[in-house]
Amino acid sequence: MQISSQDVKKLREATGAGVIDAKKALEEAGSFEEAIKLLLKKGHASAAKKSGRSAQEGVITSYIHAGSKVGVLVELNCETDFVARNEEFKKLASEIAMHIAALDPQDVTELLSQPYVRDPGKQVADLVAEQVGKLGENIQIRRFTRFVLGS
DSSP states (O other), X not given: OOOOHHHHHHHHHHHOOOHHHHHHHHHHHSSHHHHHHHHHHHHHHHHHHHTTSOOOEEEEEEEEOTTSSEEEEEEEEESOHHHHTOHHHHHHHHHHHXXXXXXXXXXXXXXXXXXXXXXEEEEHHXXXXXXXXXXXXXXXXXXXXXXXXXX
């Protein structure tokens, strides 16, 4: 299969992978869809390697659902303040908070195993693993609180 620079660019935009990783995935997989799956597996492997590293930086993000009846606070940690200021990291924190408001997980373990509300084909853990692969740091959901008016 001939790999064009456009194919590599498209895969990088879809996954956030580096040029070399995207090209290797396309060569190995043979198709665009399989290359995405391969990079996702590598992201999980990368996340597993980084999971032992200390994640003491991060953000606390809030989400108030339309109608102001449900609110969420979530603490998302990473290794450095550089990544904590990254827009992709902040977006991940917001997406997780929105997910918590929608599906009401009881703890972090349950949250990570839930199908992601915007894409039921992947779990919240997959969403975090993708960002670990993109940003190159350990990312952990430390804790969250969900508030419902009147309860």
